Amino acid sequence: MPLRTGIHDDPETAVYLNEPRDFACLFPQPRVDYGRYEPRFRQLGLGAYRRRNEVVERRFAKIATYFETARSVLEIGAADAKFLRYARQEYPHLVIASVEMDENSRPERDQVEGLAQFAGLPEVASFLAACRDVLAPGGRLIAEVPSLDDPLLALFQVPEYGAFHFQRQHPYVYSARSVARLLGRHGFGVERVIPHQRRPGGDEALRGLVEPLDGAYRERLEASGFADAVIVVAAVER
Numbered sequence: 001m002p003l004r005t006g007i008h009d010d011p012e013t014a015v016y017l018n019e020p021r022d023f024a025c026l027f028p029q030p031r032v033d034y035g036r037y038e039p040r041f042r043q044l045g046l047g048a049y050r051r052r053n054e055v056v057e058r059r060f061a062k063i064a065t066y067f068e069t070a071r072s073v074l075e076i077g078a079a080d081a082k083f084l085r086y087a088r089q090e091y092p093h094l095v096i097a098s099v100e101m102d103e104n105s106r107p108e109r110d111q112v113e114g115l116a117q118f119a120g121l122p123e124v125a126s127f128l129a130a131c132r133d134v135l136a137p138g139g140r141l142i143a144e145v146p147s148l149d150d151p152l153l154a155l156f157q158v159p160e161y162g163a164f165h166f167q168r169q170h171p172y173v174y175s176a177r178s179v180a181r182l183l184g185r186h187g188f189g190v191e192r193v194i195p196h197q198r199r200p201g202g203d204e205a206l207r208g209l210v211e212p213l214d215g216a217y218r219e220r221l222e223a224s225g226f227a228d229a230v231i232v233v234a235a236v237e238r
Contacts, residue, residue: 004159007166015166015173023178024148030168055198056086059144062194062231066140067091074099074134080108081115088114128186132236141188144196144231148175151197151226165228176230188234195227 003015003024014027060083067073067087071094075084078098088094097116098109109117121130131141148154152161166173174182180190197218221227 004162006163007168008164009168013168015162022148022175024173026166026171029171032169053086056082059083059196060086060090062196063142063233064090066142066233067094071095072097078109080105081112084115085112128183128188132187135236141183141234142231143179143183143234144229145174145179146170147195147227147230148173149195149226149230150228151221155226174230176225176232179230179232183232183234187237189237190232190234192233194231194233195222195225196229196231197221197227198229
């Protein structure tokens with residue numbers, strides 16, 4: 001069923017929902033030229049905000065226990081590898097690797113010592129099957145995706161926000177329910193589902209106004225299951 005026409009970077013692309021309204025896809029399916037790709041934080045002039053480590057630290061804190069006994073970490077969609085840099089700062093024993101198609105962020109990744117970099121996974125392989133096959137015994141797949149349970153979409157239902165939330169590089173948008181269902185169908189047992197509210201951010205003046213309430217606001221949203229991203233921790237079902 002149609003949800004809207006128009007996304008952040010294409011007014012002609014439509015967004016469709018499945019019948020349970022827990023999964024969305026873009027149509028027609030967009031193609032992203034990662035040789036010319038410009039991340040949205042650069043489009044919106046949020047470089048200063050991006051350089052803050054707060055976003056990485058909050059994300060890492062929610063899954064830090066999984067890194068205590070891990071020997072290696074592969075991040076798919078690593079961008080500038082800031083998360084991997086921070087993970088190894090906290091756990092120096094980690095062997096780190098990235099899969100990232102965006103060449104514009106390559107200079108930042110090149111600055112991360114010891115980072116093994118790959119441009120993509122083999123196109124002939126099923127993505128989740130490939131992930132399942134390479135996980136070591138006791139390993140975990142930790143997936144973070146933009147969430148259809150974003151409070152501005154699902155709770156407050158702000159019509160104008162849809163054109164910001166949906167974007168070409170995310171042709172499929174999952175809720176906590178649908179991403180867990182997808183992983184389950186490909187041989188993974190879901191251990192934890194963690195709502196993760198990233199915004200607000202960016203504008204420093206706005207941050208100053210909301211910062212005293214920001215922590216409580218995020219906690220209440222996440223506790224109720226609403227957040228603009230969702231983290232799912234899964235293990236291979238043996």
